Amino acid sequence: MKKLFFTFLALLFSSFIIGQASGNVNYKNPQSYNNDNNTIDTNFPSNGDIVVSVKGLANIKADAYTAIFSVTQTGKTTKEVNELIDQRITQSLNAIKLKKGVETFVDMISFVPAYEYEAEKKLFNRKTYNEVPAGFELKKNIHIKFSDPNQLNEFIAILSNNEIYDLVRVDYFSNTLETVKREMMLKAKLLVQEKIKNYQELLGETFINAEKRITDDYIVNVPVEMYKSYEAYNGSSLNLKKAANVNQLSKSVTLYYQPVFNKEFDFVINPTVLEPVIQVQYEVKMAISREKKQPLKADKTEKEFILVTANGDLKTLNTTTARPIH
Structure with a gap:
């Protein structure tokens, strides 16, 4: 029992430590990585279509x-x-x-003349500064x-x-970029088929004859685009009763690599990122127009008129034939 209790405490304490490891980036500029966009959007499309979407991310090490x-x-x-x-x-x-x-x-970038200012001294006049080649x-x-x-x-x-x-x-460059793109397309294709099958089972219908529209696209992020800056310092405050000059030191600005998070993707290739990598995002969307069920039409029963003659014969009257008016 004691062993189980200490194991529980160790797990609780370790999870607490992991939660505290955020770094100085949150010291002056708090980041809300876990609080933003934490609600799944399940709103229905305005036109009533079923939208099947698959997003993938690949982290590619440069060669x-x-x-x-x-x-x-x-x-x-x-x-x-x-x-x-x-x-x-x-x-x-x-x-x-x-x-x-x-x-x-x-x-070769540029080759230009440089200039400087030369003071021209004149009696009883202000100094004149002339720009001269340097x-x-x-x-x-x-x-x-x-x-x-x-x-x-x-x-x-x-x-x-x-x-x-x-x-x-x-x-950063990679010779495997096109190969990874093809791999992402295949993975997305299987997931789209799996989602469509799941929707069909939930709705109890088939989309084989339904009208479909599809679109896809890639985004490639290279490391030079993914750096952010922050300042981390503990400033002091002064309660001055009289006016005074306050000279502040310049604060160091730090840059850090911020990759795209993998939390919003259906699949991730090479999920662990240790060094700056080339990141490829792929998304495919399919809109399925569901077949509208037509209401059953009531059968129209035509009335039949039978005439009994003086001789007792039965004759069917044709009510669709117009009779001339005398």
Whole structure:
């Protein structure tokens, strides 16, 4: 009995601990992940059709990446600015190309003159500031394609040695994307058939001859689109009786990866997400127009008139034939 009691306490306590593990994202910006959209929508369609819907989600690990670094160089002359930026890029690429399975590309972005202000001093007049040429500014981007995500840290170390710090973005690619899409279509097809069969059993009728309409679509979410920001800090309050200058420190803004939750899908491929992944959403909808039951029409009984002649013969009168009026 004691063992059972302690087991119950352990389960209760462990579930309490899991519920408390939310992270600093909820410190300043509380998130209502579990409270929103927690009611199942079972409203009937306005036109009376039966709508069969299946939604699927697939988490695909990337097999190739492209990192883009921005390089900016200024100089007094065009020759100087070109030599300086080429030196920085060449030294970096020579070290990066030694890594296994790496491809590089340098993209020309802009080459523009730079200006500065020069003060013109005049007696008995205010200073006048004139804009004058100060040199040139050259910008290029370095594209690095690689397959091992751990190599990104090595690239950053190499580039920072040549004063290249600006990581613009990292793109994710997968060669299995089309294969996964086909797999999602097959899974959705089976689930649609299963739901239709279930509806037929519940209603006691068949939809074989019913009019049907169908539509489907995909959504692909890449990691660069799925990052959110938040600030986590404990601010202090001041009750000042007199006016005073208050200097506040700048607060650090943190980014974190927020994938699409898998709670609203009929099936999920690779449900556990450890690292940023490519997420594919697929939905198929079928609208079934139910056959309206026609009311049974009452049989019309035609009246028959029989004439008895003076001789006792029976003759049937034709009431549909119009008689001439004399």
